[in-house]
Amino acid sequence: MCMQKRVEEEKADLVQKFGELAEKAERRKMLAENRIEEEMKVRITSLESRLRELADLKSKTGLKIAACFELVNLKNDDPRIFLMKFKNLQQEFGARTGNYIEQKVLTDCASSILFDRLKSDIISNAMKDFCPSVRRRQIPG
Incomplete structure (x- = not known):
């Protein structure tokens, strides 16, 4: 009897410990799932x-590309008109992107276009001055 009672107590103790371990495991599982x-x-x-x-970057890049293409399309305009349109485009671009620092892209594009045009004008004027035959062959207009 004593032996049976001791076995029952050990069994109850093991069941209790197993229950506690199961609860700890469940809490750890819940904590891990929450984490x-x-x-x-x-x-x-x-x-x-x-x-x-x-x-947002894709949108701004698209705006930059569109604005630069618009500038390239304006490159044959009178330089004063080009600069006026450039300023308007720059303000519009700045308002749409909300970042005026990014306008540097447009400024660089405009500078490049104006520099190329200036270089082309200087070369063509030099050719007219030093090569009279070029002046005669030019088509009016």
Whole structure:
């Protein structure tokens, strides 16, 4: 009887310890799941933020390209008209992107166009001055 009672007590003790271990394991499992869920939320939020940044960058890049193409199309205009249109385009671009620092792209593009045009005018004037035959062959207009 004594032996049976001791076995019953040990059995009850083991059942209790097993229950406690099961509860601890369940708590750890829940904590791990919560931690994983929180980490996933942070990662998802980070990825969503990065996607928004990339979409914004793509939009701004598209605006820059469109604005530069517009400047290239204006390159044969009178330089004063070109500069006036450039300023308007630059202000419009700055308002759309909200970042006036990025207007440097347009400024560089305009500078390049004006420099190329100036270089071309200087060469053509030099050719007229030093090569009279070029003047005669030029088509009026």
